Amino acid sequence: MKLLNKIASAANTLLMLAAAGAGVLMLAFGAYVLYDIRYTNQNAYISQDLLQYRPKVAAEEEGTETFDELRKINPDVVGWLELFDTHINYPLVQGRDDLEYLNKDIYGDSTLSGSIYLASENERDFSDRYNLIYGHHMDNGAMFGDIRNFLDKEYFDSHQEGLLQTENGTYLIKVFACAYADAYDNVIYNVSKDADAKFPELKKYLSEHAVQHRDIPQELSDGMLIGLSTCTDVVTNGRIVLFVSAGPLSSEDAEKYMERSSDDVPMEDIHRLPLGYFTDSDHWALLNLLCVAETFMILLPITAIRKKYRQISYSKKLAKKLEEKGCYDSHENYENNDTEERRCSEKNEEICKQLRRFTDKMHIGMILECVLLIVSIVVFLMTEDLTKKMTLSDKWTGLMIVIAAVSLLIDHLTFCYKGKTPTKEKISTRQKNEKVYS
The missing domain is CATH 1.10.287 (Helix Hairpins)
Known part of the structure; x- marks a missing residue:
């Protein structure tokens, strides 16, 4: 049984x-x-550290931009796109095909938000008259998430301008249409070298399908036509395309628009410098986070927190009872001169001392475990950046493992009672069912 x-x-x-x-x-x-x-x-939002690399107009050479710093980050950078008073304010890249930057950011790291990129069929210097630029639709408005807002007439009418910066100069963007489209639409997604010949067909398409539009340019003249394409979650192959015209600006006018641009950046959505930034951390390690969790679990075990910490109060009560009983037995033994009972009383007194030492060790262990947990959290926050990509381990993993191991060792040494226990005859029926052991 x-x-x-x-x-x-x-x-x-x-x-x-x-x-x-x-x-x-x-x-x-x-x-x-x-x-x-x-x-x-x-x-998916533009980061503060990336925004500082936005090209500036070079006054000494009219119409040119400085892309050197951005090219050091990624040689595929071909420009910078901004629509005023929106979240669309990003560097433009161009990959070998239209899938390369679908799920890759400007730093080359994998991310579901991808990048804003120019169609691979277009010339990287924007010498084509018709250009397609792609970006993911993000529900929080990042990337090309704000393009959906242009389907609303009030928003469409109040957001009409932006800037396109390229190596050939700065272009003033003017919004003129927003339409639903299919991903396989041959009119919109066919990048033709002869945009002037194609423009009448596109104007007819927009007059029939555009949800919002204003005066459509009669001709491209010396500017270009750009389609900003993003997906919609309503239809599998559904797309929303914002059409803009882009005309070249003089260096002086470009500088004026750049001043306006700096005032329009939605700063509340720009990343603030996170903890770990000054350590140049470009990732966070999963094992380090697990070590922090383990240190927390040692201090506050989910399934045994009551069993662990009730030892303190129980040991105090048991020591007090044994001490009181020892005083009573000592008085009786003095009167009866019973040698065996006197030895039993001395044994209980020794157990009482062990229990008090055990209580003191538990208090010390609890303090040390709290300190190690705080150290573990601080080290993690100071060395890892949770806004960046995840890795399995890094150079701090060894230290985090040592902290967790020391916490586990302290827990074993301070919360595990290894002394003697009172005999069954000396404790009450209720106390028989209690355990001092961790």
Whole structure:
């Protein structure tokens, strides 16, 4: 019967551990999914450190831009696009094909938000008369998420201008149409070298399909036509395309528009410098985060927090009872001169001292575990940047493992009672069922 009880108890413990493990895994997976969504959304906005590399108009050479710093980050940079008073304010890249930057940022890192990129069929110097620029639709308005807003007449009428900076000069953008389209539409997504010949067909298409439009340019003259394309979640192959004309600006006018541009940047959505920034961290390590979680679990074990910390109060109460009983037995032993009872009283007194030492060790262990948890969190926040990509480990992983291991060792040394316990005859029935062990 005892064997069956032990087997049942072991099975119950295994089931509890399995359930707790499954719960922790589900919680960790859910936390990761939420983090991934937040990471994607936050990094879809223009970052403060990238914004400082935006090209400036070179006054000494009219119409040219300085792209040297951006090219050091990514040689595929071909320009910078901004629509005033929107979140569209990004460097433009061009890949070998239209899939290269679909899920890759300007730094070359994988991200679901991708980049704003020029169609691979277009010339990288924007010498084509018709250009297509692609960007993901983000629900928070990042990337090309604001293009959907142009379907609203009030928004369309109040957001009409922007800038396109290229190596050939700065162009003033003027919005003239916004339309739904299909991803395989041959009129919009066929980049033709002869844009002037194609323009009448496109004007007819827009007059029939545009949701919002204003005076459509009669001809391209010395400017260019640009389609800003993004997806829509309503239809699988559905697209929203914002059509703009782009005319060249003189160096003086370009500088004036650049001044306006600096005032229109939505600063509330630009990344602030995160913790870990000054360490030049470009990632965060999963093992380091798990070490922080382990250090927290050692301090506050989810399934055994009551069992762990009730030892302090129980040990104090038991020591007090043994001390009171020792005083009473000592008085009786003095009167009866019973040698065996006197030895038993001395034994209980020794157990009482051990329990008090155990209580002191638990207090010290609790303080040390708190300190190690704080150190672990501070080290993680100072060395990792949760706004960047995830890696398995980094140069700080060894230190994080040592902190977690030391915390586990302290827990074993301070919360595990290894002294003697009172005999069954000396404790009450209720105390028999209590355990001092961790």
